[in-house]
Amino acid sequence: MRVAGQLVSLRTRPRALLVVTVLATTLAALGVLALSTGRYPIPVATLVEAVTGQAPRAIEFVVFGMRLPRMLAAILVGLALGISGALFQSLTRNPLGSPDLIGLNSGAATGAILALLVGGGALVTSTAAITGGLATAVVVYLLASIGGLHTPRIVLVGIGLSALLTAVNHYLLTRARLAEAQHAAAWLAGGLNGRGWGHVASVAVAIAVLAPVALLLAARLRIMALGDDLALALGVSLSRSRLMLLVLAVTLSAVATATAGPVPFVALAAPQLVARLVGGAGPHLVSAGLMGAVLLVAADIAAQQAVPGVQLPTGVLTGLLGGIYLAWLLTREWRTSAQ
Numbered sequence: 291m292r293v294a295g296q297l298v299s300l301r302t303r304p305r306a307l308l309v310v311t312v313l314a315t316t317l318a319a320l321g322v323l324a325l326s327t328g329r330y331p332i333p334v335a336t337l338v339e340a341v342t343g344q345a346p347r348a349i350e351f352v353v354f355g356m357r358l359p360r361m362l363a364a365i366l367v368g369l370a371l372g373i374s375g376a377l378f379q380s381l382t383r384n385p386l387g388s389p390d391l392i393g394l395n396s397g398a399a400t401g402a403i404l405a406l407l408v409g410g411g412a413l414v415t416s417t418a419a420i421t422g423g424l425a426t427a428v429v430v431y432l433l434a435s436i437g438g439l440h441t442p443r444i445v446l447v448g449i450g451l452s453a454l455l456t457a458v459n460h461y462l463l464t465r466a467r468l469a470e471a472q473h474a475a476a477w478l479a480g481g482l483n484g485r486g487w488g489h490v491a492s493v494a495v496a497i498a499v500l501a502p503v504a505l506l507l508a509a510r511l512r513i514m515a516l517g518d519d520l521a522l523a524l525g526v527s528l529s530r531s532r533l534m535l536l537v538l539a540v541t542l543s544a545v546a547t548a549t550a551g552p553v554p555f556v557a558l559a560a561p562q563l564v565a566r567l568v569g570g571a572g573p574h575l576v577s578a579g580l581m582g583a584v585l586l587v588a589a590d591i592a593a594q595q596a597v598p599g600v601q602l603p604t605g606v607l608t609g610l611l612g613g614i615y616l617a618w619l620l621t622r623e624w625r626t627s628a629q
Contacts, residue, residue, distance in 0.1 A: 306568045306577065313580035317365065320587045324361040325353060328594065363485040363549060364590045364604075365583045366493040368556060370546040372582020373504055373575050375557030376564075377539035380511045380573035381532060384445050385619070388558035389423075389543035392448020395554070396455035397426025398547040399478055403462050406474045415477070416492070416548035423544030426451065431536060480551035480605020482590050489549050496545040504538050504575055511535065511573050553605045555612020556582050556589075562619070 326332045330352060332340075339345040340353045371389075378387040389395055401422020405415040430451055434443040459478070463471050510531045513520070543557065560582035564574045586604070589611070593602040 306574065309564065309567045309577050310580060313577060313584055317580060317584050317587065320584065320591065321361055321365070324364070324587060324591050325357050327591065328352075328357065359487050359490050360482050360485050360590070361587065362490045363493065364482050364587045366490065366497055367482075367546045367550045367553065368560075368583035368586030369501070369579040370493060370497055370542040370582075371553065371557040371586070372560035372564075372579040373501060374539045374542040374546070375559075375582070376561040376573040376575050376578035377504060377511070377535055377542075378557070379561050381514075381535050381539065382444050385562055386558070387445055388555075389539070389547075390552065390554045390557060391452065392445055393426050393430060393452035393455055394423045394448075394540060394543050395547055395552040396452045396459065398423035398544055399459050399552050400455050400462070401425070402477055402548070402551075403459055403466075403474045406477065407462065407466050407470050409470075412488075419548035420541075420544040423547060424540060426455065427536065427540040431533075476603075477551045479603035480553040480608070481593070481601075481603040482550055483601055483603075485549070493545055493549045496542070500538055500542055501575075501579070504535075504542075507531070507535055507538070508573055508575055551603075551605060553586065554609045555615065556585050556608055559612060559615050560585055 322334060322337070325337055326334055332349060332353065336345055336349060337353065340350050343350075345353075375388050378389060378392070379385060381387065398419040399422070401418035401420070402415050404422075405418035430444060430448050433447045433451075463474060466474060514531065546553070561574070561578040564577040564581045568574050568577055586608070589608045590604045593604045593607045596602055596607070
């Protein structure tokens with residue numbers, strides 16, 4: 291292919307392309323299901339009429355004012371979490387390298403709780419959540435860099451800091467007034483209820499800016515996976531590359547958390563599921579992002595339909611399923627190591 295007068299070679303893998311196609315098709319089907327199901331079911335034909343402007347005004351309000359922004363928010367948050375998880379796991383070379391396990395979600399929650407306790411609005415809460423996640427990442431990076439940065443140490447430091455921040459969050463809730471504590475607890479559960487076009491716009495802008503940069507740096511991740519010595523021999527600056535990739539992963543995770551609250555295990559499971567489907571060297575950013583979107587949209591639909599008349603927080607459902615998945619993963623790893 292010729293781009294700007296120069297020949298560019300594009301390498302594609304049929305299996306990876308097939309996985310992307312299947313995930314994109316599944317995501318489209320889930321999107322239609324999310325728009326058509328709910329307290330007021332809407333047939334697919336009526337959805338088409340709403341898109342063309344021929345449906346009643348009430349139907350258009352339900353579709354465009356309530357369900358479509360929630361569905362798009364779920365897709366974009368899932369994309370951000372999937373890409374962030376793939377970056378973390380490739381960067382740390384550890385399947386447990388996930389923003390919700392190394393303290394970033396807890397740090398974002400600390401910032402959001404502090405904002406909620408002082409009566410901050412949605413914009414202030416989102417900004418505080420992003421700031422808390424970034425500040426936590428800085429602390430993890432500095433502590434893990436003592437005596438030289440070792441990527442496995444990032445996971446260990448992050449897990450310890452996550453436990454500390456979780457205790458801080460619980461303490462803050464005990465010191466809050468009842469209404470503030472209830473609001474903060476609802477945010478901590480993680481969910482997409484009430485998400486509007488403002489939330490969609492903010493996370494869409496973040497992904498539009500950060501995702502292309504992550505795709506450009508994916509080649510460095512593949513080289514770094516070969517080992518530090520070989521990466522240095524091939525001209526990769528390890529310290530700068532790790533810092534850039536860490537900032538990208540942290541920012542994507544923080545934006546997702548600011549939009550939907552702490553949604554656990556999507557960033558952990560999506561890259562691992564994709565790795566089993568695609569095979570070969572990672573980080574499979576596009577596939578991981580699509581898998582994250584599929585998981586979150588499916589979990590949001592299930593959270594709305596699991597208990598009739600009750601909308602469960604999406605984060606509660608992803609946490610339940612993620613806990614089962616993590617237990618299975620640890621059991622599988624233990625059996626493999628015992629053989």
